Amino acid sequence: MSGTLPPLAVQLPAERWRTAPEDLLAYSFDGTAGLRQRPLAVGFPESAEEVAAILREADRTGTPVVTRGSGTGLSGGSVPVEDSIVLCTTRMNRILELDRQNLTLLAEPGVLTQAIHGEASAHGLFYPPDPSSQKISTIGGNVANNSGGLRGLKYGVTRDYVMGLEVVSPQGEIFWLGNKCVKDVAGYSLRDLYIGSEGTLGVITKVLLKLVPAPAAKRTLLATYDSMEAAAATVSAIIAEPVIPCTLEFLDRKTLQCVEEYTGIGLPTAAEALLFMETDGHPAAVAEEAEAMERIARGEGALEVRSASDGTEAARLGEARRSAFAALARLRPTTILEDATVPRSELARMIAFVAKTAEKHGLEVATFGHFGDGNLHPTFLTDERDPGEMERVHTAFAEIFEYALALGGTITGEHGVGISKREFLATQYDEGSLALLRQLKATLDPRGILNPGKLLPA
Amino acid sequence: MSGAEGHRLAGLDYSVVQQCIHCGMCLPDCPTYRETGQERNSPRGRIAWMRAIADGEIEVNRAFADEMYYCLGCLACQSACPADVDYAQLLEAARAEVEEAGILEDRRQRSFWRWLALRAIFTRPRLLRGIGRGIRVYQRTGLDRAVRRSGLLRVLPGRLAALEPQTPRIERRFSPQRIPARLLPGGEKPRYRVALLTGCVQDLAFSSVNRATAEVLLANGCEVITPPVQPCCGSLHAHNGAIGLARDLARRQIDLFPPEDFDAIVSNAGGCGSHLRRYGELLADDPAYAARAAEWDRKLRDVHEWLVEIGCRAPRMAPAPGGRPLRLTYHPSCHLHHGQRIRRQPEQLLDLLPGTERVPLAEATSCCGSAGIYNITQPEQAAKLQAAKIKHLRATGAEVVATANPGCHLQLVNGFPPGESAPRVTHPVVLLAEAYARER
Numbered sequence: 046m047s048g049t050l051p052p053l054a055v056q057l058p059a060e061r062w063r064t065a066p067e068d069l070l071a072y073s074f075d076g077t078a079g080l081r082q083r084p085l086a087v088g089f090p091e092s093a094e095e096v097a098a099i100l101r102e103a104d105r106t107g108t109p110v111v112t113r114g115s116g117t118g119l120s121g122g123s124v125p126v127e128d129s130i131v132l133c134t135t136r137m138n139r140i141l142e143l144d145r146q147n148l149t150l151l152a153e154p155g156v157l158t159q160a161i162h163g164e165a166s167a168h169g170l171f172y173p174p175d176p177s178s179q180k181i182s183t184i185g186g187n188v189a190n191n192s193g194g195l196r197g198l199k200y201g202v203t204r205d206y207v208m209g210l211e212v213v214s215p216q217g218e219i220f221w222l223g224n225k226c227v228k229d230v231a232g233y234s235l236r237d238l239y240i241g242s243e244g245t246l247g248v249i250t251k252v253l254l255k256l257v258p259a260p261a262a263k264r265t266l267l268a269t270y271d272s273m274e275a276a277a278a279t280v281s282a283i284i285a286e287p288v289i290p291c292t293l294e295f296l297d298r299k300t301l302q303c304v305e306e307y308t309g310i311g312l313p314t315a316a317e318a319l320l321f322m323e324t325d326g327h328p329a330a331v332a333e334e335a336e337a338m339e340r341i342a343r344g345e346g347a348l349e350v351r352s353a354s355d356g357t358e359a360a361r362l363g364e365a366r367r368s369a370f371a372a373l374a375r376l377r378p379t380t381i382l383e384d385a386t387v388p389r390s391e392l393a394r395m396i397a398f399v400a401k402t403a404e405k406h407g408l409e410v411a412t413f414g415h416f417g418d419g420n421l422h423p424t425f426l427t428d429e430r431d432p433g434e435m436e437r438v439h440t441a442f443a444e445i446f447e448y449a450l451a452l453g454g455t456i457t458g459e460h461g462v463g464i465s466k467r468e469f470l471a472t473q474y475d476e477g478s479l480a481l482l483r484q485l486k487a488t489l490d491p492r493g494i495l496n497p498g499k500l501l502p503a
Numbered sequence: 504m505s506g507a508e509g510h511r512l513a514g515l516d517y518s519v520v521q522q523c524i525h526c527g528m529c530l531p532d533c534p535t536y537r538e539t540g541q542e543r544n545s546p547r548g549r550i551a552w553m554r555a556i557a558d559g560e561i562e563v564n565r566a567f568a569d570e571m572y573y574c575l576g577c578l579a580c581q582s583a584c585p586a587d588v589d590y591a592q593l594l595e596a597a598r599a600e601v602e603e604a605g606i607l608e609d610r611r612q613r614s615f616w617r618w619l620a621l622r623a624i625f626t627r628p629r630l631l632r633g634i635g636r637g638i639r640v641y642q643r644t645g646l647d648r649a650v651r652r653s654g655l656l657r658v659l660p661g662r663l664a665a666l667e668p669q670t671p672r673i674e675r676r677f678s679p680q681r682i683p684a685r686l687l688p689g690g691e692k693p694r695y696r697v698a699l700l701t702g703c704v705q706d707l708a709f710s711s712v713n714r715a716t717a718e719v720l721l722a723n724g725c726e727v728i729t730p731p732v733q734p735c736c737g738s739l740h741a742h743n744g745a746i747g748l749a750r751d752l753a754r755r756q757i758d759l760f761p762p763e764d765f766d767a768i769v770s771n772a773g774g775c776g777s778h779l780r781r782y783g784e785l786l787a788d789d790p791a792y793a794a795r796a797a798e799w800d801r802k803l804r805d806v807h808e809w810l811v812e813i814g815c816r817a818p819r820m821a822p823a824p825g826g827r828p829l830r831l832t833y834h835p836s837c838h839l840h841h842g843q844r845i846r847r848q849p850e851q852l853l854d855l856l857p858g859t860e861r862v863p864l865a866e867a868t869s870c871c872g873s874a875g876i877y878n879i880t881q882p883e884q885a886a887k888l889q890a891a892k893i894k895h896l897r898a899t900g901a902e903v904v905a906t907a908n909p910g911c912h913l914q915l916v917n918g919f920p921p922g923e924s925a926p927r928v929t930h931p932v933v934l935l936a937e938a939y940a941r942e943r
Contacts, residue, residue, distance in 0.1 A: 067566055068541070070555055071548035076526045089540075116542070117527040135540050157531070181530045307585045371526045371585035378521045380586075430517075 154185025821858025
């Protein structure tokens with residue numbers, strides 16, 4: 046340990062502060078390309094009381110505090126700001142309770158998402174949200190970003206499974222918001238205010254999650270197409286049927302090739318588009334839905350439709366889809382992923398626009414994402430050392446966001462605003478609602494110590 | 504250390520450093536991150552540090568040196584990495600940089616052992632065998648037990664005294680006494696001509712594995728060429744920052760085994776193979792050797808890979824007599840599984856054995872802590888990983904543990920306390936050879 050401890054260091058035992066340059070370096074980024082900033086110190090609290098003590102002192106001294114879990118975010122939400130301290134929640138990693146009567150699970154924020162899945166599954170239960178980084182992302186980070194995932198189409202997102210939160214305010218007060226009641230209309234839903242607040246309003250120190258019964262059956266289908274339009278038509282027809290599968294994902298050709306290179310599981314790399322579809326639930330319903338999905342896919346001109354042979358193959362295919370973003374990094378030095386989202390009826394149009402925009406600016410783009418819920422991941426493959434190209438990437442994104450908004454969409458479906466998209470927020474919000482956001486922030490964090498420079502436009 | 508210039512971090516093609524997009528997918532698979540929960544002890548933390556050095560932001564210092572040797576080099580992160588970061592190359596360059604900067608040279612004991620191992624012993628195969636014979640006499644005469652009882656070990660430096668019981672049992676005969684320089688399959692005209700690499704530790708402690716490898720290759724129609732004196736492959740050197748020496752050894756190896764003369768050059772040790780198949784990269788800047796080194800890489804095969812490729816014949820007999828199936832499990836060596844990406848083949852071969860039942864091993868692809876010389880340099884962390892591995896092995900109830908790397912082999916054997924009815928640890932090809940032998 047070297048360097049000078051900030052004045053609030055006394056709030057934690059010395060061995061749980063890190064200030065050596067090499068530690069600061071290792072905590073100066075998250076999963077977002079091109080963003081780096083070293084903090085003053087990194088602290089590892091183990092309780093809400095410790096968090097409260099640090100925040101009180103930070104508030105008194107005006108020290109910015111950035112909360113961080115595993116640092117897998119994709120909008121810079123947990124990248125430190127200048128002269129900040131990082132509160133890393135990874136040591137608060139206990140699952141405190143699984144209540145079988147009420148089907149709830151109480152966990153500390155540093156528990157890995159996958160550990161929640163494992164604990165639920167050990168009791169025959171199910172926690173549906175499944176962000177692609179689930180094997181290392183923390184539940185606290187999921188709640189702070191209201192993370193989505195592959196099952197959002199049928200099961201919704203993290204918010205739909207949060208029943209209660211323990212939150213520490215910047216003034217160091219510890220609040221418990223919510224309860225185990227399925228119905229509760231007492232007062233404003235303050236809990237919901239903190240879900241997706243990206244560490245700008247308070248620090249989450251406990252999460253009470255809703256669990257559901259594990260689905261008894263599941264079927265996984267892969268369909269390939271020689272055009273993205275045919276894949277999009279399949280998705281529209283499935284929804285219009287109406288069938289709401291658990292998962293309706295797509296990968297374009299470039300993404301397919303990279304994922305196949307990484308996994309080697311025999312994906313059809315010659316296809317222009319691949320649909321990855323899953324239905325789960327009661328065996329009879331699953332059989333019926335799978336049959337309908339297969340029939341529709343064929344009717345819309347699928348080159349091939351095949352079914353995963355067993356659970357192991359299905360899991361491997363899901364894992365392969367989750368690796369899409371990082372696998373694309375094989376092609377160019379810098380990989381910038383966005384998550385513009387539109388009403389699902391507009392998705393085909395949005396995909397065509399992304400391709401056209403990339404071409405116009407001479408950029409390489411790969412696109413994959415959650416077809417069923419309109420959540421797109423246009424990924425620019427570029428090189429951060431080339432300022433000219435980076436400038437064009439930025440312009441292309443601005444045009445894509447603008448178009449998404451024109452189609453009634455949003456600039457971010459599941460990654461959050463963070464640093465990357467704060468300048469675009471003002472195009473999505475009108476002046477009045479933007480003022481409301483600012484007013485909220487100013488009321489709850491008047492000294493602006495929590496994750497300053499994030500989420501709200503400058 | 505001369506000749507390391509091209510391998511300095513700043514000298515690397517920057518795209519290798521930049522390939523890491525710090526998505527964090529490697530973290531749960533990294534044994535040291537799992538242990539400490541600190542980013543500096545994770546692959547992406549280390550790469551960020553290397554990048555800062557390559558960028559000239561910070562200097563190579565003691566902390567960096569220690570971290571580069573705290574890393575096991577198990578390459579589990581490479582298997583986990585969707586972005587295909589070449590961590591092996593980064594780590595080699597980082598360690599070479601540390602050695603060149605002489606950061607750790609004030610630790611006299613370390614310098615001496617390093618010099619002894621890398622420069623004096625593991626470059627001279629005959630001297631290595633001489634030492635092996637000495638150790639064998641020490642073990643066979645009972646002198647080892649007498650010395651342990653006498654307390655004489657207390658005069659040795661602490662780390663060395665702790666290591667003494669871990670010394671491998673040296674075999675009575677080394678590879679040249681067991682394997683003639685040229686072997687032809689009986690009866691048939693050979694289908695392939697292959698070279699057999701006998702290794703260093705493998706040769707001293709497990710020459711029977713080398714013999715079994717020759718037997719199995721013969722049984723599958725290969726003519727087997729095994730020169731009696733073979734240089735070390737240089738893997739120990741490259742993995743420990745001595746790139747110049749590693750290049751010299753690679754050139755000697757290529758001279759001894761002209762790659763154009765063989766259908767395959769076969770290695771049976773995971774750690775060696777992982778280095779051996781990268782001669783092309785190592786000698787890329789050597790005009791006299793670059794082309795042959797590339798040819799070498801094309802010919803180099805792990806023994807399991809080669810046997811599956813040529814369609815290994817299923818034995819007609821079980822490897823051991825007995826009514827009920829022999830329960831066996833497989834521990835993948837990191838450098839075979841993550842480094843060489845030879846993942847299915849060893850299990851495919853084991854599944855050819857009649858009269859056996861293969862049971863899965865929990866956390867199979869996690870490092871056993873041997874990691875080259877890691878159990879010597881980082882005994883504490885190595886012991887933790889060893890204990891976890893042994894716990895999982897016990898849970899399988901296997902009577903036989905198959906593994907394909909001498910370091911893992913020793914680590915597993917040493918992991919069971921004396922007196923416990925431990926499973927037999929052996930190489931997959933030994934089981935195949937035993938099964939073939941029982942056909943006769």
